[in-house]
Amino acid sequence: MTEKRIIKTIKVDPDKCIGCRACELACSAFHAKPRYSSANPARSRIRVVFDELNDIYFPIRSVAYTPAECAGRHAYVLQGKEYPECAFCGNICPSRDYFYEPDSKLPLKCDMCESTPELEEPVCVAVCRVDALTYEVREEEVAAGEEGPDELEIGLEALADEYGLDKVLDAVARIAGKE
Numbered sequence: 001m002t003e004k005r006i007i008k009t010i011k012v013d014p015d016k017c018i019g020c021r022a023c024e025l026a027c028s029a030f031h032a033k034p035r036y037s038s039a040n041p042a043r044s045r046i047r048v049v050f051d052e053l054n055d056i057y058f059p060i061r062s063v064a065y066t067p068a069e070c071a072g073r074h075a076y077v078l079q080g081k082e083y084p085e086c087a088f089c090g091n092i093c094p095s096r097d098y099f100y101e102p103d104s105k106l107p108l109k110c111d112m113c114e115s116t117p118e119l120e121e122p123v124c125v126a127v128c129r130v131d132a133l134t135y136e137v138r139e140e141e142v143a144a145g146e147e148g149p150d151e152l153e154i155g156l157e158a159l160a161d162e163y164g165l166d167k168v169l170d171a172v173a174r175i176a177g178k179e
């Protein structure tokens with residue numbers, strides 16, 4: 001069984017990226033509560049791998065939470081530029097401090113700026129003045145019923161990894177008792 005899904009893509013052209021980090025600020029501001037009340041790259045779901053000396057600027061978006069580091073690392077050399085290990089990986093993993101909300105330690109997964117009313121394009125794309133990020137939407141046939149874990153599930157898993165499941169369950173029970 002297949003069904004039609006809307007596939008949203010942000011294309012990245014690292015050769016155009018100038019490392020201005022406007023995308024980081026825009027993402028964090030859009031997701032601040034209340035919206036646009038603060039701008040802090042540490043809370044962004046897009047981060048720019050930055051190496052000015054070697055002319056390397058590579059924006060990566062957070063994709064999926066993974067509680068453990070992978071056993072092997074990828075390193076790429078493209079057009080003479082040696083990118084740092086994991087530079088192209090969008091996983092939210094313990095090998096770096098990207099994509100964790102600094103206070104709660106919850107993973108910050110890119111949601112393509114879902115909102116109502118829907119945006120014409122995600123805010124990171126909208127603020128990128130050099131078209132290092134471009135947005136595409138298309139329809140595709142995909143296998144039916146293949147939903148990934150939702151944000152709540154991912155967040156609870158991360159909290160359980162950080163503090164232990166018993167503490168998380170105790171906290172939930174306490175909160176529920178206050179209501």
Ligand code: SF4
Pocket residue numbers: 016017018019020021022023024048057059127128129130131132133
């Ligand atoms: S806004 Fe565009 S040019 Fe600036 S860092 Fe982000 S991707 Fe690079």
Ligand code: SF4
Pocket residue numbers: 026027028030044045046061062109110111112113122123124125
């Ligand atoms: S699409 Fe939206 S949520 Fe995802 S990285 Fe860009 S600004 Fe952040």
